[in-house]
Amino acid sequence: MSAKAGGSVRLRKRVTAGAVLAVAVLALNACGASTVNERSKPTITLEQARKQVDDYLAAVLAALPVKPKNSLGDFSDLECEANDVGPHGRTQTGRGYDFGDVPAAAKAEAVTAYRTFLTGQGFQPVQDPPNFHNDWIKLRNPKDQFLATLDGVAETSHDLTLRVGSPCVWPKGTPPA
Secondary structure (H helix, E strand, O other): OHHHHHHHHHHHHHHHHHHHHHHHHHHHHHHOOEEEEEEOOOOOHHHHHHHHHHHHHHHHHHHHOOOOOOOOOEEEEOOOOOOOOOOOOOEEEEEEEEEOOOOOHHHHHHHHHHHHHHHHOOOOOOOOOOOOOOOOOEEEOOOOOOOOEEEEOOOOOOOOEEEEEEOEEOOOOOOOO
């Protein structure tokens, strides 16, 4: 297998692992809403969430000293887990960028710029459970619950990726009747 093909496989595995993690995190915190009443309230629309994801991505990319090699593609829309509290039908969306194999010094600069910029915008660190994957830095905006993840930050990592995801939203902004 060529080095390029091996990198592509690693990137796909990382993106898949990120998507699985996103679903698991949503199941654990149900997008910040803990009751049926909270989950039944109107939200922004899915289109508004996509626009906000792109706005956050553009702002973060402008603040980073490294530039992406390519986009991770179209939006990934996932149905939010209702955790037996209901209601079903909410969606989370997100997308990001791949920077490829970034040299250690540039990666360290990118990590600092990422943290500095987003914490300056009010984002706060998200703590993973003990002994969990520590190859990423996750920051959440407490005002709107959007989550930014810089993955591949460990010295041994080869692919650096940035992803922004929305909280759970009703696709049309209100629960179905």
